[in-house]
Amino acid sequence: MRTAGPVPEFGYPGRMNENLPPCPKCSSEYTYEMNALMVCPECGNEWVAAEGTADDAGFSGERVVKDAVGNVLSDGDTVTVVKALKVKGSTSGIKAGTKVRNIRLVDGVDGHDIDCKIDGFGPMQLKSSVVKKA
Numbered sequence: 619m620r621t622a623g624p625v626p627e628f629g630y631p632g633r634m635n636e637n638l639p640p641c642p643k644c645s646s647e648y649t650y651e652m653n654a655l656m657v658c659p660e661c662g663n664e665w666v667a668a669e670g671t672a673d674d675a676g677f678s679g680e681r682v683v684k685d686a687v688g689n690v691l692s693d694g695d696t697v698t699v700v701k702a703l704k705v706k707g708s709t710s711g712i713k714a715g716t717k718v719r720n721i722r723l724v725d726g727v728d729g730h731d732i733d734c735k736i737d738g739f740g741p742m743q744l745k746s747s748v749v750k751k752a
């Protein structure tokens with residue numbers, strides 16, 4: 619015997635949305651939003667929906683860059699390179715004791731936090747650990 623007739627509609631309050639996350643408790647997909655909460659009609663679980671990832675406020679503000687001996691460096695400082703550095707494309711490299719004027723502190727790749735121009739080499743980035751404030 620077949621039961622004809624309408625399929626019962628579940629009267630879930632709120633709006634169903636395929637993009638909503640499944641219930642963390644029972645994995646039901648029939649979750650819905652109610653006020654600021656996610657609700658699962660299957661197991662009655664209620665939880666706070668994660669709204670994206672918490673903003674990593676990060677280090678955009680005060681960042682202290684120190685030289686090899688712990689002096690705090692700032693934009694415009696003159697520093698001295700404390701050890702010989704290899705430079706790509708150069709056979710001689712940068713010698714220890716090379717003066718670097720007017721440095722700029724940057725958030726460089728791989729710990730290179732000083733942006734500068736070195737006579738004879740041009741613009742490059744150095745690590746603050748290889749310089750000393752002049």
Ligand SMILES: [Zn+2]
Nearest residue numbers: 641644658661
């Ligand atoms: Zn559930």
